[in-house]
Amino acid sequence: MSTVLLVHAKGGPPLGHVLSRTAARAEVHLLALSALPPAVAGAARRLCASVVTPADAHRSDLVSLIVKRAEAVGADAVLTFSEYAVVAVAEACEALGLPGAGGASALARDKRLMRRTWQEHGLPQPEFRAVATEADLRDAAADLPCPLLLKAAWSAGSTAHQIIRSPHEVSGAWRRSREVMAESAQLGFAELHVAEAQGDFVVERIVTGSVADWFDEPGWGDYVSVEGVVADGTFHPVCLSGRMPTVEPFTERAGITPALLSPDAQDRVVALAREAVDALGLRDCGTHTEIKLGADGRMWLIETAARFGGAMTVPQIEEVFGLDLVGMLVDHLLGRPVEWPEQALTPAQAHGAAGSLVVLAVDGRGQAWQDRRVWDFPAVSAVVPLSRGSELSVVAESSLADGSVVPVYDPAAGANTMAALCLLSATDARTVLRDFETLIDALPRVLPAVRPSAVQPEEVSV
Template sequence: MKKILFVHAKGGVPLEHAIPRLGACGELHVLALVPLPNDAEVGWRAHCRDVVDCEGRRIRGEELVELIVARAKAIGADAVVGFSEYVLLAVAHACERLGLPGPGRNAVLSRDKRLMRERWAERGVPVPAFRRVGSEADLLDAYRALTPPLLLKPAWGAGSVGQAVIEHEDDVAPAWAAVRGALQQLDGYGLGECYETEAPRQLLAEEIIKGTVDGWYDRPGYGDYLSVEGLVVRGTFHPVAITGRIPTIPPFTELSSHAPCALSEPLQRRVEDVARRAVDALSLDTCGTHTEIKLCADGELVVIESAARFGGSAITEVVETVFGVDMVTMLIRELLGEAADPPSAMLVEGTGAAAEMSLIGTDTAGRPWRTSPVWDSRTAELNRLVSPGSHVRHVPGLTVADGTAIPAYEPARGITNCAGMLFLTAPTVDQLVTDTYAILDGLEARLVAAASVDARPDGGVGPADAQERSC
């Protein structure tokens, strides 16, 4: 049996989705760079031959690459893979040294957004105007050189973490302070680049793309950007499907990803073409891809970014549910040298509809919740919020423990405001979108109502129990 080393860090594909698929392809060994989530609900550990825990040690840079290489050699790994944005570059370097397939030596182009945009500008891929910034003075210069409003963001970031909008010159100083503070705080939580040690000090400012859904969607409810999910196999890009979005909340925090895409096929093919140009320009080897694209006026498209890994949260499960394509298994088989036969062209039609949604303390307009309800999967009864034929559940590996209070929304924290992820299925895309709004706009009241229920024989908890468990 072939042997697989999986390098785990925060983010990426949920373990309960990834690990059973990896384990079905070979003998699975896990190198955990951060503490592993509770396995009680999903039983993913049974699929692992062993788990090596770094026990809270912060291993970075070349030391991390050497650790991965040493562990891979110790088990005789035939493939090394990681799904977190933060370990992508370290895994790529390790694969190069081991002579194994991986993202390739150009993986840095998919991590450092400054290099990414510079490469795309050279190759004629449409991107927003931007400037590198390493200080508040640089940011002020960028504000005066570019056309505001601007977005200040980390060059090595993910999930809209550490972003701020700058509309006026007076916004420069507070935006710089807010973003730098957020990045320092989040790095302490293990949400930071693991290879490039200078990453927290490397930012960029870019003009905010003026997006629109006019001329794209023939129905309401959709956001003005989407992403193309796919993979690169030995240098050839294989787009699999588009996942759409409802509008983000300030600054640009995502609330959901859904499939199938409601755009007409000709418009989807236009998106596919731009995604192909963007991914091809990065010259990757073998990896997952997640390419975000903005919809603009007059049929124009602008590329936001493209990662050399699968979309995080439950995006791979959304694609598999609707299109029947198991991208995780497809990638690991390619890394093991087994042809996986990816789609020859992007899929535009599926069966049913699915979405993953953020368990987050705002409504769909970005208005923060007025209360701090406690999450409890046993009493939430989220299916009360959806239409007949739809079903919603939480994603255990990405959701806080029962009894945890939902945190107040802080814009600079991006997707890390999430207390968890929800997974929705519906018979049609129209019902899916309707139910997505119903869930996100009704979630606060539903959790408050659930918390008000007295202790019940079926295991429900009342407010006193919930308060104890949230401490």
């Protein structure tokens, strides 16, 4: 039986989903760089031949750590689904002579390198500047027209995003973004391999999207993602995921499979995604490419990752299109034949629809809830009216326990202040969108109010 070393860190698809699909294809050895979610710790022990959690002292050379563990278990493939471990695993695979994302993996991780590469290839993207100091940011704000978006070059989940509306806001934005990156590192949401990565930033012009030019009904966000895979250097698009509008500054609220674009629009989006992935020179990995949709057919590349989309993107694709992307990638890395889709699957080929919703303490208009609430999924599922045939569940490993106080939404911290992740299955994508709108409006009403004594002082400033 083939052997796989799975490197786990925070982020990515739910570990429970990944483990079960990987274990169905090979013997799995788990190298846990982050603590296992309590909801899947038992399953990990059952499904894995070994589970190793190295001490922090042994992580100074992460690539060597991965290589040694892979050699110890006789791994035929090494993979990760976490953004924060992508580069280390790719470099380890290079050292081991195993298939992986390849030496160009950092181009799909460091937003500065990514944007420079796309600039060299003449691909459409927001105008940008790399910044390493507050002085760099001041120079960029003087050179580029506001509003601008400051991003951490190695972040994920919209962490440390700051909108700069005038040069006067530079100092505050710089200070807050650096604070959030330091806080995220303490929570385990930070690059694991590249030293001092939390000090690297990029600032870019904010481009204006247009939902009406791409979707037949309101409620959709002005960007989509193209889910795919690179196998032996060839990009295979799988499908498109739609979005709800982001919460300011640009925190993602929900992803919906499939995205309801016309065939012509989908073809144009996929063509741009192919150019973006090809420019990065990836070899063997999942891909997730986000594209902003503008008026008159304009598009801008947001970013590409050398891994599958996070949250419930992968389980949604399996439910809607019947493709086990995790298992298919494992098979490919082990040298087994895999039939990837000949072209991106369309809404006409979907069997129902599915979406994942990040629960944030923000209403449908983007305004913070007026009072504090306690997360209680049974109360939500019992009271919120959904469409006929819709089924709502909670992803336990990605959610607070019932009875936990919902964090105050912090725009700079992004998804770090989420309370839960919910999965909705429905008859079609429009129904998922409408049910999510209903759910978002209902949450601050149906969740139990917090007793003042239950809120600790530090919780208020999450």
